[in-house]
Amino acid sequence: MDAQQRRLATLLGHFETRKQPSASRVPASANYSGASAVSSFDAEELRELLEHDNHEMRAALKRLMLDDSFVPRYDMELREERDLALERLKKICLAGFASVRDFRTNPLRVFAAHEVAAFCDPSMATKMTVQFNLFGGTVLKLGTAKHHDMLLKPMDTLEQVGCFGLTELGYGNNAVEMATTAHYDPQTQEFVVHTPNTLASKYWITNSAVHAHWCVVFAQLYTKGVNHGVHGLLVRIRNDDMTVCPGVRIEDMGHKMGCNGVDNGKLWFDHVRVPRAALLDAWSQ
Ligand SMILES: Cc1cc2nc3c(=O)[nH]c(=O)nc-3n(C[C@H](O)[C@H](O)[C@H](O)COP(=O)(O)OP(=O)(O)OC[C@H]3O[C@@H](n4cnc5c(N)ncnc54)[C@H](O)[C@@H]3O)c2cc1C
Structure with missing residues (x-):
């Protein structure tokens, strides 16, 4: 097979929808005939593994994001898109899913909130990371009681951005x-x-x-x-x-x-x- 034929064979392979796994990697017991392959592992177990921590909080945040306001929207005016990202973030904050103080008590909770938020709206997640991580985290870490007393609470509720x-x-x-x-x-x-x-x-x-x-x-x-x-x-x-x-x-x-x-x-x-x-x-x- 010359180089061009090899290239063609590779390209054709990309269009092949029922590609069989190579025999050497397939356990004898494996069944690839359809639905049974899908159910051959516990999806919940995989989710637990991938999500690593704060499982209940992640599940509750996903439930919150079933709200209509989190449904993807396209072709918006710039101002509207930005305000929507802030409005979504506010809903998450007011429901108590993000707090600057989490950095002290449960830092993984901050990152879990980011991961789940980003499923829905990466702009919202970016605004979240600046409010809670870059801005809030800096005030928490580099600031002292006078700054914390003034800002930590209204930061959590987005009253002060x-x-x-x-x-x-x-x-x-x-x-x-x-x-x-x-x-x-x-x-x-x-x-x-x-x-x-x-x-x-x-x-x-x-x-x-x-x-x-x-x-x-x-x-x-x-x-x-x-x-x-x-x-x-x-x-x-x-x-x-x-x-x-x-x-x-x-x-x-x-x-x-x-x-x-x-x-x-x-x-x-x-x-x-x-x-x-x-x-x-x-x-x-
Ligand atoms: C969407 C967005 C949001 C942002 N938000 C914020 C924000 O909220 N606050 C804030 O302060 N900043 C923010 N930034 C800025 C961001 O932090 C900077 O873009 C980043 O620090 C890189 O700086 P620069 O763009 O000037 O790139 P440069 O520093 O000019 O780097 C350009 C390229 O040169 C390479 N380079 C630079 N120096 C070296 C070196 N010594 N050795 C080898 N390679 C090098 C870099 O890796 C890069 O590939 C944001 C940027 C973007 C794009």
Whole structure:
């Protein structure tokens, strides 16, 4: 058989629907004649194995997602698709399936919620991971009691939505060299958060284009002219009525190839003053 014939035989093989498994891999007892092959293992057992943990919670979340609002929808306006992702996430949150505090008590529950949510709507799962993992997890881990008291509860209910401002246009994987600054002003006990140039704009920031009230802004932190490296600060970017806060500029990044329920944005800060307490100071008081 020459190369072309071999190629043709391979291609024909792709169209063959009743391909027999090779004899060497087939146990003598196997029956491939139809339904009995399907029932030759316990599907429930396989599901238990694949799902690994938090089985009851996963089953309950799947039941919740039988609700009409989780039925797949297509050809939506961008704004509608994003709002739908948030609305679905809110249903999951209000039913108690996700909590930032799970990172302390049962971290696998957070990941189980992500896995199940992504079956239905990957945009919703992305918004979930930014709210609970990137934003919430950072506030939990890098923040202290004052930040937790203010935000952990409304985070869980999505009353306060957050985003995570690490990446800059000029600094992705090399985020440690980022150019956003936070200068401490001892007179007013405030930090001045500033985007000094275009490369320092926060870029791709999930949840920022439409839904976020808060951003954990990572910046080079300066006191008395000394650079103390990258630190995270809690910066309010939208008021409760969703108007953008003074000094903050947000640009919607618009349509993407997929996951258009995720609102990605670019952010600029023009000498935005935040109180000293905005510094996430678990390790840097
Ligand atoms: C849909 C989406 C949502 C996002 N959401 C957020 C968010 O919420 N918050 C946030 O802060 N960021 C967010 N990001 C940004 C994301 O974290 C960055 O895209 C990522 O960190 C990579 O940075 P970059 O795009 O600048 O790529 P670059 O760092 O420029 O990398 C480009 C390519 O070069 C390679 N590369 C870079 N450096 C090296 C090296 N030293 N050695 C070898 N290879 C290298 C990379 O692997 C990659 O293939 C989001 C991005 C997307 C696409």
